[in-house]
Amino acid sequence: xxxxxxxxxxxxxxxxxxxxxxxxxxxxxxxxxxxxxxxxxxxxxxxxxxxxxxxxxxxxxxxxxxxxxxxxxxxxxxxxxxxxxxxxxxxxxxxxxxxxxxxxxxxxxxxxxxxxxxxxxxxxxxxxxxxxxxxxxxxxxxxxxxxxxxxxxxxxxxxxxxxxxxxxxxxxxxxxxxxxxxxxxxxxxxxxxxxxxxxxxxxxxxxxxxxxxxxxxxxxxxxxxxxxxxxxxxxxxxxxxxxxxxxxxxxxxxx
Numbered sequence: 338x339x340x341x342x343x344x345x346x347x348x349x350x351x352x353x354x355x356x357x358x359x360x361x362x363x364x365x366x367x368x369x370x371x372x373x374x375x376x377x378x379x380x381x382x383x384x385x386x387x388x389x390x391x392x393x394x395x396x397x398x399x400x401x402x403x404x405x406x407x408x409x410x411x412x413x414x415x416x417x418x419x420x421x422x423x424x425x426x427x428x429x430x431x432x433x434x435x436x437x438x439x440x441x442x443x444x445x446x447x448x449x450x451x452x453x454x455x456x457x458x459x460x461x462x463x464x465x466x467x468x469x470x471x472x473x474x475x476x477x478x479x480x481x482x483x484x485x486x487x488x489x490x491x492x493x494x495x496x497x498x499x500x501x502x503x504x505x506x507x508x509x510x511x512x513x514x515x516x517x518x519x520x521x522x523x524x525x526x527x528x529x530x531x532x533x534x535x536x537x538x539x540x541x542x543x544x545x546x547x548x549x550x551x552x553x554x555x556x557x558x559x560x561x562x563x564x565x566x567x568x569x570x571x572x573x574x575x576x577x578x579x580x581x582x583x584x585x586x587x588x589x590x591x592x
Contacts, residue, residue, distance in 0.1 A: 347500055365377050379469075380466035380471075380473070424537055424570060425533075426533075535563060
């Protein structure tokens with residue numbers, strides 16, 4: 338596995354997965370602190386096994402069976418759509434049109450809802466397990482997609498993408514376990530902005546490769562595409578922000 342493959346697959350996989358792990362960890366943390374840790378840890382483990390099965394079957398099958406050009410075209414299209422969804426949301430947030438994502442507020446809301454549901458002692462906490470399972474599976478599905486997408490270049494790239502996602506998960510979980518509080522210090526909104534642009538850039542690059550386009554400098558053109566996305570997004574933020582009436586900016590909430 339060469340260094341370029343590791344960097345191209347592992348780095349964006351790490352960053353994108355870290356964002357998803359922060360969101361999933363916030364909910365699991367709320368369940369564990371409010372209702373006890375046994376049930377949410379079981380739910381988290383079951384969701385992790387489900388996601389590992391998805392990557393092991395679907396990801397490996399795609400990489401080994403589907404022709405590379407067809408795979409790059411499909412994955413490039415999906416990655417572009419996925420990245421543009423993140424980028425659009427980030428632009429609207431920074432322009433003040435949509436409220437900024439607030440992990441602390443999400444944590445407080447989850448804790449209030451879980452406490453309202455009550456906890457029956459000496460019985461298995463099915464609510465806690467299901468809430469944790471759904472949270473990890475929902476956010477983890479996007480991680481699985483990202484891993485499969487960045488592993489589309491072959492087995493080496495797949496291994497690098499998996500390692501990037503695992504590293505992100507270990508770091509986020511370790512920090513949350515040590516702090517026992519939402520990771521509000523993580524610049525999640527900025528990360529989503531950058532990762533959205535990054536996913537969109539790779540999507541365009543790989544779609545071009547899939548349809549037979551020859552990029553100038555090959556992979557060296559990716560930073561140029563990324564810079565173009567970031568510049569266009571910054572201009573969009575400035576333009577949309579200028580259209581808002583004074584004082585109409587949406588405050589940070591759990592949107």
